[in-house]
Amino acid sequence: MGREKDVKEDRKTKHKVTKLNMRPNGNEVAEAGGDSAKSTKSTEKTPNGKIKKIKAPKTEKLESPSNFSEPDDGNFTTKKKGVKRRRTKDEPADVPTSEALKNSSSTKRNGGKHKKRHHSEEESDGEPLKKHAKKKPKTDVKIEEGEQPVSKKSKKTKEEIKEARELKIRQKEEEEQKRWRWWEEEKYEAGVKWRFLEHKGPYFPPDYQPLPDNVHFYYKGEPVKLSLAAEEVAVFFAQMLDHEYTTKKVFRENFFKSWRREMTHEEQLLIQDLDKCDFGEIHAMHKAKVEEKRNLSKEEKLVLKEANQKIVEEFGYCTLDHHRERIGNFKIEPPGLFRGRGEHPKQGKLKKRIQPEDVIINCSRESCIPVPPAGHHWKEVRHDNTVTWLASWTENIQGSIKYVMLNANSKLKGEKDWEKYEVARKLKQHVDGIREQYLIDMKSKEMRIRQRAVALYFIDKLALRAGNEKEEGETADTVGCCSLRVEHITLHKQLDGNECVVEFDFLGKDSIRYYNKVPVISKAFKNLKIFMENKDPGDELFDRLTTTMLNKHLSSLMPGLTAKVFRTYNASTTLQQQLKELTNDSMVNDAEKLLGYNRANRAVAILCNHQRAPPKTFEQSMANLQAKITSRKEQLALAKTELEQAKKDAKVKGSSDPKLQILVEKKKAAVKRCSESLLKLEVQATDREENKQIALGTSKLNYLDPRISVAWCKRMGVPIEKIYNKTQRDKFAWAIDMTETNFEF
DNA sequence: GGGGGAACTTAGCAGCAATTAT
């Protein structure tokens, strides 16, 4: 059925208000010198770039461009067989997308298994696969154990330390045994997410605790005892008083409106001006509480921790098809004042307390249905196994639905993630054709086709997001590719020695600024010029294009293909290619290898514009590190002279004295130790400096096929723990388990 | 073909926990 839709796609056009003259010709002009189709495909290489993109609120544009990187993909021609679903190692190649399954309900792939109906294993999940389970866990995973504490606790005896270490290893093994190796099992039929689901329902935040009698709110200097509801909201505001945004106009106005809505009639009559409110005592009380909590004794903290642990034990897990799975967010979001990112028009509004009466529960009919808190009932209990959520409620700020779902290490999330990367890998086989096509489309007579082509070119080349339309006034003003406006780009016929440069400057997701100057092919450049003609800065650049149209087109080119697949594809491809470039077998030092890995990772983060605010203590900690390096250098110099001296002594006094020889050896070792440690520090400094404004986590977690990293680790002899922490290893357990050294994305 | 809802992924950051320095 996907097919038919695709055919229609072409007819769809969006007629926006702004009408432009079509210039069927504008781009007919032959491609000027610069880039040609070819060059887009293969050459432009990666970033050397420093990023210059900066967080929105910052005022000025940043100077220089990042040299954006164009992922090179041309080389991955290797035919990956791919398509047979093998559920074991290496090349799991093909996780049928639910898409694909739907589309081809009758194709062989499905034919093979879809009848399997009942995941027989109900009683014996994983049984048939035991053998795998046995053999895997023995691999490198634990070799690294050694890097644990080892010393530090000088109190403990060696025995104890050893014991502790062994215990840890044992626990690890145990955990590994218990792990649900879902990736070795057959998939369910399309659309079915689970067969059995049982849980305890979400965990609700504690009720509001009224203020003690000695803490007052004042209006115009007079103490006012607020009603419970109004008081609670006042406290929300008071708690944030140190925060900058309680000074923002929009925030204050929204808050005040929300607050007044919670007041009694009398309170509304009395309290008319936020500026006349004094939350000082409440604020002070709050700070005191925080401080108090901070000063709790070890034991008290432990008690709290254990109490917390109990809650997690009870509410934090569910049973899904006979496996215990961790829930990602089992806690209902507590009420508070909404803080959107960027210039959010709704910042400061009251985010209401959620009651069980607002919550829909989803679980198996035959499961033990969660019991609502005493005196309450659920909004609804349903049994829908085509969705993955356990509970949901509607939030009052945007009116959107919030879900309780499983943790990233769960089968449900993991399988989807795997599938995502398989789709991206499939793009590899189509991408050349698609690129050729959009270059041709840039010459189309139809404006909408050319717009589509140029937009796709950006998405591919720059890894921009699709960019849906957003309702004005509901959210911060941010854009993505399809929603770019004329004001967001500037064309430069010539810039910094390059032809046809497009300067991007806009706020993207989370109001993160995207700033980039990019040389583009002249076909694209000429089209852009035309798209911008007779438009106001606030008009849409691609006024005949929507994400829906773009995605329809894409899915006609390859099943499962959407705009965001390009981001995944280009990110993963870049990582793989950068790893090849930046690391090699001759590297001996782990620190060195890791720097290479991080740099490859960084190239991706730059491509995807994953930024972070420079850590508050950045300068300081950088200086500290530098100081350490200096002192280590001195130490090294000293060690070297001592070594020379020792050598000399040894020579002069002859080899007669074995002590001198030993001394020489000792000094040698000291020099080595010292210089290694220096190298490590220097590498660390470089890494940190380069990472100042770049967040590696997002790409690592969401865009980089973990199998690339796992394979790299194996080839380079780097323990996986150096690259993935515990959480990440859990999330990527499937990849760690199945990936062979020779994996190619 | 557009609007809106539903479901799910992607995103940065605050605050706490673990680790290391003093």
Added chain:
DNA sequence: ATAATTGCTGCTAAGTTCCCCC
């Protein structure tokens, strides 16, 4: 033992995509 620093986790906002309805 305490303070400073770093690393993670949890949180929840903000996207994308699909689908249904008109």
